[in-house]
Amino acid sequence: MKDELKKLSLKLASKVILNSAKTEANSSCFFIGYQPKLPENAKKLRKF
Template sequence: MKIQLEKKVLNAVSKIALDSAKKTANSACVFFCYQAKLPESVKNLRKF
């Protein structure tokens, strides 16, 4: 039972991380001074 719960939690965390990376890849920094460089794997998630 403990292993099943761990798998569910890890799956949820991975889905949240993927959604966050997609949102980051499709947005720009609102500040003028700094925007972090994205890894190639995140750049591949762009919609355009």
């Protein structure tokens, strides 16, 4: 039971992190301020 809960929580966390990375890769900073450079792996998630 404990291992199943751990696997489920890790699976959920990985999905949330992947969706967050996709969103960040496809958006840009709309302020004049600082926009950090994306890592090469995150650039592969871009849609355009």
